[in-house]
Amino acid sequence: MAESLLRRLLYGFLLLFTVVILNFLLLQAAPGDVVDAIVADTGGASEEVVARIRAEYGLDQPVYQQLLSYLQKMLAGDLGYSFHYDRPVLSLIVNHLPATIMLSLSAIIIAVIVGTLLGTVSALNPKGIVSHIVTVLSLLGYATPVFWLGMMALILFAYEFPIFPVFGLRSVPAPETLPGQVIDIIYHMILPSLTLSILFIASYSRISRAAMLDVMGSDYIRTARAKGLPEWVVVFKHGLKNAGLPIVTIAGLQLSHAFSGAVLVETIFSLPGIGPLLLESVTGRDYPVMLGILQGSALMVIAANIITDMIYRVLDPRIRGTV
Amino acid sequence: MSDENRGHGISNRPEVEEAGGTVIKPISGLQETVLMFCGNPVAVIGAVGITIVLVVSIFGPAVLGADPFEMVGAPLSEPFGEFLLGTDFLGRDVFAGIVYGARPTMLIAISSTLITVIVGLSIGAMSGFYGGWVDATLMRVTEFFQVLPSIVLAIVLVAVFEPGLPSIVFAIGITHWTSLARLTRAEFLKIKERELVLAQRAAGATNKRLIWFVILPNALPPLIISMTLTVGICILFEAALSFLGLNDPDIITWGLMIGLSRDFFFEAWWTVTFPGLAILLTVLCIALIGDGLNDALNPKLRQR
Numbered sequence: 001m002a003e004s005l006l007r008r009l010l011y012g013f014l015l016l017f018t019v020v021i022l023n024f025l026l027l028q029a030a031p032g033d034v035v036d037a038i039v040a041d042t043g044g045a046s047e048e049v050v051a052r053i054r055a056e057y058g059l060d061q062p063v064y065q066q067l068l069s070y071l072q073k074m075l076a077g078d079l080g081y082s083f084h085y086d087r088p089v090l091s092l093i094v095n096h097l098p099a100t101i102m103l104s105l106s107a108i109i110i111a112v113i114v115g116t117l118l119g120t121v122s123a124l125n126p127k128g129i130v131s132h133i134v135t136v137l138s139l140l141g142y143a144t145p146v147f148w149l150g151m152m153a154l155i156l157f158a159y160e161f162p163i164f165p166v167f168g169l170r171s172v173p174a175p176e177t178l179p180g181q182v183i184d185i186i187y188h189m190i191l192p193s194l195t196l197s198i199l200f201i202a203s204y205s206r207i208s209r210a211a212m213l214d215v216m217g218s219d220y221i222r223t224a225r226a227k228g229l230p231e232w233v234v235v236f237k238h239g240l241k242n243a244g245l246p247i248v249t250i251a252g253l254q255l256s257h258a259f260s261g262a263v264l265v266e267t268i269f270s271l272p273g274i275g276p277l278l279l280e281s282v283t284g285r286d287y288p289v290m291l292g293i294l295q296g297s298a299l300m301v302i303a304a305n306i307i308t309d310m311i312y313r314v315l316d317p318r319i320r321g322t323v
Numbered sequence: 324m325s326d327e328n329r330g331h332g333i334s335n336r337p338e339v340e341e342a343g344g345t346v347i348k349p350i351s352g353l354q355e356t357v358l359m360f361c362g363n364p365v366a367v368i369g370a371v372g373i374t375i376v377l378v379v380s381i382f383g384p385a386v387l388g389a390d391p392f393e394m395v396g397a398p399l400s401e402p403f404g405e406f407l408l409g410t411d412f413l414g415r416d417v418f419a420g421i422v423y424g425a426r427p428t429m430l431i432a433i434s435s436t437l438i439t440v441i442v443g444l445s446i447g448a449m450s451g452f453y454g455g456w457v458d459a460t461l462m463r464v465t466e467f468f469q470v471l472p473s474i475v476l477a478i479v480l481v482a483v484f485e486p487g488l489p490s491i492v493f494a495i496g497i498t499h500w501t502s503l504a505r506l507t508r509a510e511f512l513k514i515k516e517r518e519l520v521l522a523q524r525a526a527g528a529t530n531k532r533l534i535w536f537v538i539l540p541n542a543l544p545p546l547i548i549s550m551t552l553t554v555g556i557c558i559l560f561e562a563a564l565s566f567l568g569l570n571d572p573d574i575i576t577w578g579l580m581i582g583l584s585r586d587f588f589f590e591a592w593w594t595v596t597f598p599g600l601a602i603l604l605t606v607l608c609i610a611l612i613g614d615g616l617n618d619a620l621n622p623k624l625r626q627r
Contacts, residue, residue, distance in 0.1 A: 018467055030483045139614075143555065143606035145562050148581060148599035151588055155596075159589045253469075260474035264563055278475065279567060282482040290479045297472045305470075 008309060012302040019298045020074045023291040024067055030287055079295065080288035084281065089292035092277060097296065099169060099273035103265065104258040106189060107196035108251055114197070115204025116247060120240060122205065123212035134205045141202030146261050150195045150268035157191060164191045167270035192269045196261050200254060207250055211243035245316055252308025256301045359619035366615020372608030380425035391415065391423040391575050402593040409593040411584050417594060421601050424577045428605075431492055431576070432557040438496025439503055439553050444539075444546070446500070447507025452515060452534050458508075465501050473498040474563065481569045491570050495560050499553060506549050510542035517541075544620035548613055555609035562602050577602050 061069075073080070079089035122131035158166045169188050175181050215221065216239055224238045225231075259274075266275035274293055281289035360366050392415060402409035402417070409417050450461040468476075477494040484490040514520060515538055523537050564570055565578030572579070577598040584594035 015467060015470055019471065026479065026483050031485070139607060139610050140603075142552075142610050143559075143603050145559050145566075145578070145581075145599060145602050147563060147566055148595065148602065151581070151585075151595050152599070155588065155592050256469065256472050259472040263472070263474050264567075267567065274475075278478055282478060282569070285482070287483075290482060294471065294475055294479050297475050298470050301470050301472065 004313070005306075005310065008306045012306055015302055016295070016299060019295055020071060021067075023074075023295060024070050026291060027070075027287060028063065074295070079292040082281075082286050082289045084284040084286040084289070089288045092289060093274070093292055093296045096272060096274050096277045097300075099271045100259065100262050100266065100275070101300070102189065103192055103196060103262045103271065103273060104255060106193040107262070108200060108254060108258050110193055110197040111200035111204050112247060112251055115201045116208045116240070116244075118201070119205040119208030119210075120212050120235065120243075123209045123216060124235065126213070131209075134202070134209060138202035138206050141199055144198065146196065146199055147264045147268050149198060150192070150265050153191055153195050154268065164188075169271055188271075192265050192271060195268075196258065196265045199261055200258065203250065203254070204247060207246055208243060211246050212239060215239050215243045245312065248308060248312055248315060252305050252311075255304040259297055259301065356619045360615050363615045363618055365611050366619070369608040369611025369615060372604065373612060376425055376429065376605050376608070379422055380429045383422040383425060387419055387422050389416065389419050391419045402597070409591065409597075411580075411587070411591065411594045417580070417597050420575055420580045421577065421598055424575045424580060424598065424601070427574045428558060428561065428576045428578075428602075431488070431495070431561045432554050435492045435495035435499070435557045435561070436550060436554045438492065439500040439557075440550055442496065443500035443503030444507055447504035448511055448534050448539065450504070451508040451511025452530070452538065454512075461504075462508075465504050468498070469501050471498075473560070477560070477564060478567070478569060481564065486569050487571045488574065491561065491564060494564070495557050499556060499560065503546070503549050503553065506545060507542065510545060511538055514538045514541050548616045548620065551609060551613045551616060555606040555613075558602060558606050558609075 077090065079093070081087075082089050082092060085092055118130060118134050118137070122128065122134045125131065154166065158164050165188050170181070170184055175184050216235075221234060221238055224234045229238075262273065263275035263278060265271075266273040267279060270276070274297070278290065278293050280286075281293070360370075411417060411420075446461050446465065450458045450465075477498050480494040480497070481490050484493070511534075515533075519541075520533060520537055523533060528537065561570070561576065562578030562581070565576045566582040566585075568582055570576060570579060580598040581595045584591065588595045
């Protein structure tokens with residue numbers, strides 16, 4: 001276990017290292033450099049000042065020297081400085097990440113629960129109504145643009161029938177007590193999370209349906225039934241527990257997709273997440289922020305993959321001993 | 324040609340292969356696939372739908388004449404009145420926008436899918452065929468692209484390489500080839516051990532011939548399904564990028580229409596609803612075709 005964790009960590013570090021190098025290449029390919037951005041932001045500067053700032057940032061050095069110092073900076077956790085916001089990139093990302101993580105995770109959790117239930121029910125009754133719902137859902141989940149779905153949800157449930165708030169993560173003014181604040185945030189997250197989860201419910205229901213059909217035909221299910229166990233015990237304890245493994249794997253793999261979807265959903269619901277930050281950095285040509293987000297999101301996905309891998313090992317004793 | 328037909332026969336109906344040439348084949352694999360596809364009403368609906376979209380994208384602008392960016396009526400006119408689908412905040416006809424938007428939407432989706440096919444097939448084929456360190460390296464590259472959230476990478480790429488059509492197509496293509504590469508690799512791994520490949524190899528076929536003319540035709544059925552679905556995913560992704568304002572603002576696509584009307588969608592639901600429906604229905608048709616192909620190319624699956 002420890003050895004495989006170490007290997008995964010090492011490999012994750014290697015991936016992250018590659019992302020840093022990709023970032024450096026993108027920075028080189030981008031028209032204009034940091035200095036141009038500063039100059040544009042402050043409204044022009046003389047030639048000498050530009051040359052001085054360039055020297056200060058080491059931009060007059062040869063490329064390999066720049067790469068080395070870039071790597072050094074990144075490995076030390078310094079993601080650079082945003083002149084657009086006049087703040088370090090790291091603190092910007094740390095401020096915007098919680099909303100995105102919260103949205104992605106809650107969408108995946110909703111999708112896992114609803115999807116697994118739908119998949120289980122349709123596996124038990126392959127020709128039943130739930131089975132058809134799963135088929136239709138999976139088609140719609142594939143074909144619906146998520147940002148458009150968010151707009152439709154807002155028109156319906158925030159404008160025509162004002163059940164949910166239109167935008168933001170907190171009410172203004174925010175409730176004063178801590179439980180009140182938590183409830184307030186959950187209330188604001190319901191519509192965005194449901195919107196995002198629609199994308200994934202379909203895939204979980206299909207996966208769990210396939211896994212359950214597979215599992216429910218096996219010998220130990222027949223044994224469990226023969227013992228005279230109630231059907232729900234057979235389904236949930238013997239069936240779902242074994243069918244759950246592929247669901248865990250997929251949940252980890254989908255975090256990258258969920259992150260992408262969250263970026264879009266956030267812009268619709270005006271949540272203070274990574275999405276709005278990324279778009280603003282594009283408009284402001286704020287390359288350090290853009291590349292910092294790329295790096296930060298890669299780190300998150302890598303970490304999530306390692307965690308799901310470990311969960312999988314804990315859940316499945318068969319591969320616990322193997323590397 | 325004969326390779327392709329044989330490919331269908333072998334990959335889908337191994338019993339024919341076992342019996343050698345003595346079995347009487349009433350119809351070829353390709354014919355059978357087409358027949359099965361046409362016998363599937365859902366798949367036919369999808370095919371008809373996509374044909375309509377393609378016809379509109381080719382002939383629609385010429386038939387309609389008007390410029391979709393032109394102001395033709397009162398701003399925010401309700402739909403089903405003077406204008407079938409209403410007008411947006413600048414008095415532009417939503418219906419005209421949808422008709423004009425079909426061509427760039429489909430062109431971008433198809434050309435970016437082409438990139439995913441070229442990159443995905445080459446990487447997957449080399450990985451699966453050569454194995455060893457080639458496989459290890461290429462799979463690391465694939466994982467690298469899977470780790471980066473596609474929309475973040477695409478946005479950064481477009482921002483770095485000047486927003487516009489070529490960078491959009493490149494960004495979509497380069498973020499969506501991984502699943503095709505993995506699928507190709509898996510198929511190659513499976514097929515390269517089959518007798519027909521071993522026989523060809525023993526007969527002295529070059530690696531190039533084995534990859535492109537022996538293994539690939541046999542691996543095609545699942546790859547075709549995956550490519551079809553990729554077109555749909557590319558449409559959705561392009562819509563998202565255009566919606567966020569990263570595409571050329573002079574090229575009208577369905578995503579751009581939604582993005583332009585973003586600030587007015589509470590007052591004028593039709594300005595975002597109809598372009599979105601156009602996206603949804605088009606991608607839905609592609610999904611139906613994909614399902615139909617899946618059934619037609621894997622006849623054994625239907626019996627389950």
